[in-house]
Amino acid sequence: MLAFNAKKTATNIMVHFLLISVSITCLFPLLWMLGSSLKTQGTVFSDMSIIPAQPHFENYVTAWIDGGFGRYLFNSLIYTVTVVLGIVLVSSLAAFAFSRLKFPGRNAFFIMFLAAMMMPLPGSFVPLYVLMVKLHLVNTRIGYVLCLINVGLSFSIFLLKTYFDKMPKELEDAARIDGCNRFGIYRHVALPFAKPALAVVVIFNALNVWNEYVLALIIFNSKDLMPLQRGLMMFRGEFLTNYPLLMAGLTIAAIPIIILYLLMQKYIVRGVISQAIFQ
Numbered sequence: 072m073l074a075f076n077a078k079k080t081a082t083n084i085m086v087h088f089l090l091i092s093v094s095i096t097c098l099f100p101l102l103w104m105l106g107s108s109l110k111t112q113g114t115v116f117s118d119m120s121i122i123p124a125q126p127h128f129e130n131y132v133t134a135w136i137d138g139g140f141g142r143y144l145f146n147s148l149i150y151t152v153t154v155v156l157g158i159v160l161v162s163s164l165a166a167f168a169f170s171r172l173k174f175p176g177r178n179a180f181f182i183m184f185l186a187a188m189m190m191p192l193p194g195s196f197v198p199l200y201v202l203m204v205k206l207h208l209v210n211t212r213i214g215y216v217l218c219l220i221n222v223g224l225s226f227s228i229f230l231l232k233t234y235f236d237k238m239p240k241e242l243e244d245a246a247r248i249d250g251c252n253r254f255g256i257y258r259h260v261a262l263p264f265a266k267p268a269l270a271v272v273v274i275f276n277a278l279n280v281w282n283e284y285v286l287a288l289i290i291f292n293s294k295d296l297m298p299l300q301r302g303l304m305m306f307r308g309e310f311l312t313n314y315p316l317l318m319a320g321l322t323i324a325a326i327p328i329i330i331l332y333l334l335m336q337k338y339i340v341r342g343v344i345s346q347a348i349f350q
Contacts, residue, residue, distance in 0.1 A: 101325070108318035115314045127315065134319040142295065143302030144323065150216060150298055151280045157220040158227050158276050159269060165224070166231035167257045171243065181232070188225040193285065200289055215290050219283065223276040234268040235261055270335045281328050299324045 102121050109126035110118055134140050168174070169181050199218060200209070208214025238261060246260045262269070287301040294302075303320050 104318050104321055104325070108315055108322050110315050112313060112315060115318075130315045130319040131323070134316045134323065138316060138320065139294065139302065140299075140320060140323060143297060143299045146297060146302075147281060147299035147324075148327070149212070150219070151277050153216050154219045154223065154280045155273055155276050157216070158223040159272060161220065162224055162227035162272065163231055163262065163265070163269070164257070166228045166235055167261050169228070170232045170235035170238075171256075171261070172253070181228075184225050184228050188229065196286075196289060203290065209290060210292055210296065211290075212296060215287065215296075218286060218290070219280055222286075223279060227272045227276065230272060231265060231268055234265045238264050274332060274335050277331055278328055281324070 106121045106123065107115050108130055109128065110123050111127055114123065165184075169177060203209045203214050203218070206214070208217070242260050242264070243256055246256045251259060282300055283298065284300040287298050291297050291301065299320075303317060303324070
C-alpha cells in the first residue's frame with residue numbers, strides 16, 4: 072500500500088510539474104508583451120527584464136489617443152458583438168432544424184455546410200470581393216459583418232447539431248405536452264440544454280472576429296471603419312516599427328478576449344464533461 076501511494080504521489084508530482092511548465096510557456100509571451108509595452112524604443116531589445124525598473128505607462132496613453140485606439144477598439148467591439156449574435160442566432164436555428172426536423176434535402180444541405188469547412192477563407196477572397204463590389208458593400212460595416220457571419224456558420228452548425236442530437240426526446244415530448252410549438256421547444260428546451268456548446272461557439276467566433284485581419288485589409292480602406300487588428304498596423308512603418316506602442320496596442324487588444332474567456336470557461340468545462348458523459 073505504501074509503495075502504491077508513493078508511486079501515485081510521484082506520478083501526481085510529475086503531472087503537475089508538466090502542467091506548470093506548459094502554463095509558464097503559454098504565459099511567458101503575454102508577460103513579455105506586457106513588459107515590452109512599458110519600455111522605450113531604445114530599451115525594448117536591450118532591457119531583458121520582464122517588468123522594467125522604470126515603466127512607461129504613457130505608451131498606453133499615446134497608443135489610445137495618438138494612435139486612435141479608442142476608435143479601433145469601438146469598431147472591433149461592434150463587429151464582434153454583431154457577428155457573434157448573428158452566428159449564434161442563425162447557427163442555432165439551422166442546427167435545431169437539421170437535428171430535430173425532417174424535411175427534403177436535409178442531409179444534402181448539412182453535407183454542403185460541412186464541405187464549406189474544408190475551404191480556407193483566403194481561397195474565397197476573389198469571388199467574395201467580386202460579390203461585395205457588385206453589392207456595393209466594400210468599405211461598409213454591413214459587408215464586413217455579413218462576410219464574417221458566413222465564415223463562422225459551418226463550424227457552429229456542426230457543433231450545435233451534434234449537441235442537439237444528444238438531447239433526450241423525452242424533453243421534447245414533455246415540452247410539447249405543456250403546449251410548446253417547434254419554436255417554443257427550440258427556445259425553452261434546446262437552447263438551455265446546449266448552453267455549453269453555445270459557450271464554445273461564442274468563444275471560438277469571438278476570438279476569430281477579434282483577431283481577424285486579412286478580410287479587413289481587403290474590405291476597408293477607411294480608418295474610421297477599421298477593426299483593432301487592422302489598426303495595429305498603423306504602428307508599423309516601412310522602415311521602422313514602434314514596438315512599445317505596438318505591444319501596448321496588443322495588450323489592450325488581448326484584455327477583452329481574456330475577460331470573455333474567463334467569464335465563459337465554466338461553460339466550456341461543463342461542455343467537455345457532458346460530452347464525455349454522453350459518449
